[in-house]
Every structure is written in structure tokens, then in C-alpha cells.
């Protein structure tokens with residue numbers, strides 16, 4: 455059973471009634487860190503500053519109503535996954551349906567019973583945090599901690615679309631460790647894994663922007679997506695990286711060409727007005743990077759090709 459970490463839960467209470475806020479705070483302060491907002495304006499500012507793990511929402515507020523707030527949150531990709539629980543004394547026909555129609559996870563009826571509130575909130579928090587943990591695991595390579603192949607494939611489609619829309623270049627890089635079979639044969643698979651981990655760490659440190667992605671593409675192959683990066687920009691970064699890997703000083707098998715473990719790199723850049731013109735094949739850029747990698751291998755390894 456996946457158990458998410460409960461300690462850091464961050465709960466936002468949106469309510470303009472001080473008595474309710476105080477009662478909720480008392481019921482929930484052992485479960486998480488509690489924040490407050492007394493109207494929609496404060497609430498959106500608070501959410502923007504930091505995403506809460508769960509929101510408790512009053513139906514009637516001084517500016518925008520709770521139902522509308524919920525619907526706005528559920529229609530924005532950044533906030534759609536935050537569970538929203540309504541606090542209400544509404545019991546009239548059709549109200550339950552309205553609450554769930556706008557995407558609420560649940561609702562809690564006033565007068566509030568502290569243990570019931572705590573139990574409901576805890577259930578939704580556990581569920582929400584477990585899903586987030588699963589999402590993270592599904593997108594991460596467990597051995598290196600880098601993004602996995604699934605993340606690479608998903609992100610590539612998103613970034614190609616963005617690059618096309620914003621008329622920006624985009625670079626895709628494929629990296630393969632040189633003569634790694636010889637390394638494994640000489641040092642064994644456990645050492646081989648350690649070598650892959652060291653290289654992964656150096657590669658991750660080598661990319662600079664928060665929008666860059668470094669992924670483990672396969673066994674001893676890695677791939678980058680570098681949005682808004684042209685041929686010259688990529689070339690500079692990748693030459694530095696080639697050097698960083700050799701300078702790691704990981705001793706290679708005696709049978710290998712170089713004393714230290716090295717990598718070969720291939721990359722391809724899509725350019726607005728040129729390669730983006732053909733948007734039917736999202737994988738063309740990956741194929742081109744792969745061909746460039748093949749060139750690096752053919753020409754003697756430990757090099758970058760475009």
C-alpha cells in the first residue's frame with residue numbers, strides 16, 4: 455500500500471465566518487499547516503503563492519461565491535487536482551448535485567463535528583497525496599532519479615506544440631555511453647549501475663534551465679529536451695557536457711578505447727519556418743538526433759554530432 459507523507463499537508467480554509475474558521479482550525483491543526491482566506495481575492499492570491507494540498511470552501515463569500523471559485527479552480531490545469539471540500543449548512547434539494555457538478559470532492563454539513571471534519575479531510579488528503587506520489591513514481595526512473603521515457607515522450611509532444619506556437623527553436627539530444635558492454639564485462643553489472651548513476655547525475659547538473667528535461671531514455675542511453683535552444687546554444691552546452699563526463703574520471707575497462715568512461719552525443723534542432731513546417735511527424739526530431747548519435751559512434755565516439 456502506497457502511503458504518502460502526511461507531515462507536510464497544507465490546507466487552505468476559505469471562509470468569512472470567524473467562528474467556522476476557528477472551529478476548523480481546532481479540528482485540523484494536527485493534520486496540516488492551516489492557511490486562511492476570507493474572500494475569493496485573498497484565496498486566489500494565496501493559492502497562486504503556493505498550491506495547497508486541500509481546500510475547504512464556504513458557499514457564501516463577500517465577493518465571488520464558493521461554487522464559482524470551485525469551478526474556476528477545476529478549470530485551471532494548475533489547480534484542477536486540488537481536492538475541494540465544501541463547508542455548508544445548505545440542505546435544500548439539488549444542492550448536493552450542484553456541489554459535485556462544480557467538481558468538489560466532498561461536502562461537510564454544519565454544525566461541524568470536529569472528529570468527522572478531521573476524518574473526512576484526512577481521507578481526501580491521503581488519497582490526493584497518494585495519487586501525486588504515484589504520478590511522480592510513474593514519471594521517474596527509479597535507478598537514476600531522472601525523468602523516464604514516458605515523461606520524455608509526453609513532454610516532447612507538449613514542447614513541440616509550444617515551440618511551433620511561439621516560433622521558437624527546440625533541441626532534442628540523445629546520449630549513449632561508449633563501449634559500455636566492455637565496462638560491464640570487466641567490472642560487473644553492479645559497478646555498471648553505479649557508473650550509469652554517476653553519469654546521470656552529471657548530465658542532470660549539466661542542463662541549466664528549469665524548462666530543460668533530462669531523461670533516462672533506455673538502459674545506458676539518455677535524452678534531453680531543450681526548449682528555446684538553437685544549434686549554437688546546444689553545441690556549447692553539449693561540448694561542456696562531453697568534457698564533464700570524461701573529467702569525472704570513471705576508469706573504463708582496459709579493452710576500451712579511452713582510459714575514462716566517455717559518452718557519444720547526437721542532437722537535432724527544429725527551427726521555426728523550417729523543420730516545424732512538417733508537423734505530421736513528432737518523432738522526426740528524435741530520429742534525426744539518433745542518426746547524429748550514430749555518426750558520433752561511427753566517427754570514433756566521445757564526440758558530439760548534429
Ligand code: GH3
Pocket residue numbers: 630631632633634635636638642643644645646647650672673674751755
Ligand atoms: P557503443 O559505444 O556502441 O554504445 O557500445 P556499447 O557497448 O555501449 O553498446 P550498446 O550501447 O549497444 O550497449 C549497451 C550495453 O549497456 C548493453 C547492456 O549490457 C548495458 N546496459 C544497459 N542497461 C544497463 C543497466 O541498467 N545497467 C548496466 N549495468 N548495464 C546496462
Ligand code: MG
Pocket residue numbers: 469470471512513514515516
Ligand atoms: Mg460565508
Ligand code: MG
Pocket residue numbers: 630631674675
Ligand atoms: Mg546503447
Ligand code: MG
Pocket residue numbers: 630631632633634635674
Ligand atoms: Mg553504448
Ligand code: MG
Pocket residue numbers: none
Ligand atoms: Mg552500439
